[in-house]
Amino acid sequence: MAVPARTCGAARPGPGARHPASGPARPLSLLLLPLLLPPLLAAPGASAYSFPQQHTVQHWARRLEQEIDGVMRIFGGVQQLREIYKDNRNLFEVQENEPQKLVEKVAGDIENLLDRKVQALKRLADAAENFQKAHRWQDNIKEEDIVYYDAKADAELDDPESEDMERGSKASTLRLDFVEDSNFKNKVNYSYTAVQIPTDIYKGSTVILNELNWTEALENVFTENRRRDPTLLWQVFGSATGVTRYYPATPWRAPKKIDLYDVRRRPWYIQGASSPKDMVIIVDVSGSVSGLTLKLMKTSVCEMLDTLSDDDYVNVASFNEKAQPVSCFTHLVQANVRNKKVFKEAVQGMVAKGTTGYKAGFEYAFDQLQNSNITRANCNKMIMMFTDGGEDRVQDVFEKYNWPNRTVRVFTFSVGQHNYDVTPLQWMACANKGYYFEIPSIGAIRINTQEYLDVLGRPMVLAGKEAKQVQWTNVYEDALGLGLVVTGTLPVFNLTQDGPGEKKNQLILGVMGIDVALNDIKRLTPNYTLGANGYVFAIDLNGYVLLHPNLKPQTTNFREPVTLDFLDAELEDENKEEIRRSMIDGYKGHKQIRTLVKSLDERYIDEVLRNYTWVPIRSTNYSLGLVLPPYSTFYLQANLSDQILQVKYFEFLLPSSFESEGHVFIAPREYCKDLNASDNNTEFLKNFIELMEKVTPDSKQCNNFLLHNLILDTGITQQLVERVWRDQDLNTYSLLAVFAATDGGITRVFPNKAAEDWTENPEPFNASFYRRSLDNRGYVFKPPHQDVLLRPLELENDTVGILVSTAVELSLGGRTLRPAVVGVKLDLEAWAEKFKVLASNRTHQDQPQKCGPSSHCEMDCEVNNEDLLCVLIDDGGFLVLSNQNHQWDQVGRFFSEVDANLMLALYNNSFYTRKESYDYQAACAPQPPGNLGAAPRGVFVPTIADFLNLAWWTSAAAWSLFQQLLYGLIYHSWFQADPAEAEGSPEARESSCVMKQTQYYFGSVNASYNAIIDCGNCSRLFHAQRLTNTNLLFVVAEKPLCSQCEAGRLLQKETHSDGPEQCELVQRPRYRRGPHICFDYNATEDTSDCGRGASFPPSLGVLVSLQLLLLLGLPPRPQPQVHAQASRRL
DSSP: OOOTTSOTTOOOOOTTOOOTTTTTOOOHHHHHHHHHHHHHHTOTTOOSEEOOOHHHHHHHHHHHHHHHHHHIIIIIOHHHHHHHHHHTGGGEEEEEOOHHHHHHHHHHHHHHHHHHHHHHHHHHHHHHHHHHHHOOOOTTOOGGGOEEOBTTHHHHHHOTTSHHHHHTOOSEEOOOOOEEETTTTEEEBTTOOEEEOOTTSOTTSHHHHHHHHHHTTHHHHHHHHHHHOTTOOOEEEEETTSOEEEESBOOOOOOSSOOOOOGGGSHHHHHHHSOOOEEEEEEEOSTTSOTHHHHHHHHHHHHHHTTOOTTOEEEEEEESSSEEESSSOOSOEEOOHHHHHHHHHHHTTOOOOSOOOHHHHHHHHHHHHHOOSSOOOOSSEEEEEEESOOSOOOHHHHHHHTTTTOOEEEEEEEESSOOOOOHHHHHHHHTTTOEEEEEOSGGGHHHHTTTHHHHHTHHHHHHGGGGOOOEEOOBEEOTTSOOEEEEEEEEEEOOOBSSTTOOBOOOEEEEEEEEEEHHHHHTTSOOSSSOTTOEEEEEOTTSBEEEOTTOOOSSOOTTSOBOOBHHHHSOOOHHHHHHHHHHHTTOOEEEEEEEEEEOTTSSOEEEEEEEEEEEEOTTSSOEEEEEEOGGGSEEEEEOOOOHHHHHHHHGGGSGGGHHHHOEEEEOOOOOBTTOOOOSSHHHHHHHHHHHHTTSOTTOTTBOHHHHHHHHHHHHHHHHHIIIIITTSOGGGGTEEEEEEEETTSEEEEESGGGGGGOOSOSSGGGOHHHHHHHHSSSBEEEOOOOOTTSOOOOOOTTOOEEEEEEEEEEEETTEEEEEEEEEEEEEHHHHHHHHHHHTSOOSBTTBOOOOOTTOOEEOOTTTTTTTEEEEEEETTSBEEEESOGGGGGGTTSBGGGTOHHHHHHHHHTTSEEEEEEEEEEEEEOOOOOSOOOSSOTTOOOOOHHHHHOHHHHTSHHHHHHHHHHHHHHHHGGGTTSOHHHHTTOGGGTOEEEEEEEEEEEEOSOOSOEEEEEOOGGGOEEEEEEEOTTBSEEEEEEEOOSOOTTOOOOOOOSOEEEOOSOHHHHTTSOOOOOOOSOOOOOOTTOOOOOOOOOOOOOOOHHHHHHHHHHHHTTOOOOOOTTOSGGGGOOO
């Protein structure tokens, strides 16, 4: 059959073709299109069919619009439901959401909640300081003198290789009974505290035993706090020695591998123990730093980075003769999770070469700290230098940059086993108010990369009460299973003096913390009066969300806070940037904006109107916001005082009524305290009915607002069945079901058998069709969700349906609201056939037009389906209907997977606009390890020549090798393994990752016009037409003759990503404010304690013996008690 419209060599660029920088602008060719296309549509020599004229396609579109509107008017029941609401006007009141009053009330409630925790914190901190001051240090204290509950005791008894089993612990460990407590999501004992001590700390050391002795008295204060405020959750004292004492007692969550938990590395402890930091890390990469020493340095830098929080700023550089940044960051950057990841990856690429040049390293670091043209913490400036040793003291550099004020502290780290003179390194630290540390082996890394916090805490301790200010943390995952929490922190100071008239102690004892679960804060916000698309959110000074409906991390890492920026929780635009800045600055405000929102299923983008209102939460660093669509300004509140009517409506919830009245799904809300929750809606309804037989809707244990609205909507939707649905024959219009969903939590599906295939969320507020219908006028089509990787739809027994829904808008006394959504479920196959008929040249339903060989007529979607492709695509670019039978099982797929060439043309002609964003809360499967060898990863392997060289045996390298292998038996994961995996957390199975999301939505084109897909001899004509009052695009196109012009395929599927380029993002950092207090200087600070390293030469005989043991495969068991705890002076 000849189709003259496929004109070889006569193709022209498609109108509105999108060029890289052109945007949606319409080019001149579009204006000429009516003149260019007629010759193509009716080319000379046409003896049969031609491509449909524009007016023909518009005629088909009107027929489709009329059919859809007619079905919805008959079966949707929008008008009838409006009348039902008006007929029952005496059963409800219209209430108003007043944004300013609402947000101020919620902010006040949150302030009161947190203030109660603050008072408990202050009582604890004061008591701890007094207890420690009154405590007498005991040099001869023994393990058997201390009685406490060791939170890890049960796990260690079950583990024959545990530390206590090896040494035979002498401590008197209590055995406790526990009861399940839903508030803690755990088994607890309210009579005792529990103690957790890190694995790499010896429990029997004098320092630890004294710590356990004096902190025991905190037990009574914990208990009294709970008596005053029964809502208190975990109360924790994190000691600077590493001991954690928490209340109430509960067994520690034993990991599957080595437990690396150390309270001093927790986000809340770090934030409470010091003021914000500006840190420059410089790493010696001269030729003498090689093998194991370089690996130790890399690991040390990564551990150092983990001691920084989002309030800190950092840069990392390597140096030999010259200094250069290890990454693309050329200045200090915020120490957030993503920036630290860049540093950690870059550090692994450091290579040792050249000669040591301390001067180059320190000059670079000082220049970084003096750069005032960038955002930074402006507090606690410091340089951390990692080296294997050197002779130069670079005094001239310190004289030039840091003396006499010494505003920058210098911390030096001697890494590896060597025979260099460490005196210059000690001098550098002591001369610049810092501290000198030694890291001879892997076992010393964690301790010595965190103890610098003790030095930074000195000005805080000396500041006294002025520094005793409660700080609230970012959101993070609780280690004991509470879920997402924030923690109020308060530093605890050492108030003792070394003697009469002596200076007071400068040491911070630790940090006191009290957790507040995010769920407890959420309960203070209005739940269901804001409607499906209204919500409350809160952010901190970094712009990170504390509350937001999109705060849903799929995995959490105990070592890092959950930091989701407000502009990443929503789709970023200039208006939201202004709102965020105003909230960070602590202002009140209100603004109505037009913005883009992502659908709940993350497949669609809607352009909507939203009202933002915000106020600061006093006495905190948080700010609270309220978002309301204009249609949620008012809401219904049922007033069912008539108990007879209550009973009547309640009967329509009983399964016995479903056959005649349709199936009812009820939203799984907290209607009553004693209502048992269930993920199975049938079971939940059964639990609800059983409870309602015992209590009334007016019971004090129930939420009367929720119950009354639920029962009212049950009755109202039943009346819709009675007036509209029951007497209609759904099969006549090829409908599988009709339905109504309401704000009150009712979803009624008719007939009852249709509920078997109902897959929508029973909570309307969590159903994508419900929320999108409220935001879009007209009829919203929702095809079944299909993943391109899954098998096609199974078209059997007419069970596959397409949802069409629309919101019911009420106007009551000049107040407009949308309390319900109604819709139908189309039978896919039947409507596909109907679609072909409606988009055809039939003048009568049973008489398709036929064209003979000698006649001339236009192609249509029914008769010419072998040559003409006709489809309905929704506003997200997903296929809804097609005239091609073989495409029916692809309904619901992104259209680019069906016809990539045509979808690209629609995009290039501005029918669709693309929106790309990043999901920072995704979970990804772990990458398989690249090296499955039996040897520990990252180990320096000596050559045969080394073994034959006696100097090698006596060198520091041999000693370091032994220590690495020794500690590697326990800490083998430190060099390269994921710390989360080492802690045995779920991240061993899944890890946090970034996913790139791409959505498409209707562009600026509303008109109907023809266009050409330019492909030489394979060019195609197509016509696109928006269907009025729907979210559909009607497309008619020639089927492709050949595939040699296949263009690039548009992707909609979520893909793994590294996120936006961090090196570019740091050049335009988002606005933030750090804490308003800074304690980094005190004139009375005693800096004489600045570290005195002690080294001892290894014994040749011992080294040879130990090395032989290693070679024979008989390594001695490590002794975990060898740790740097003696450096802790109390």
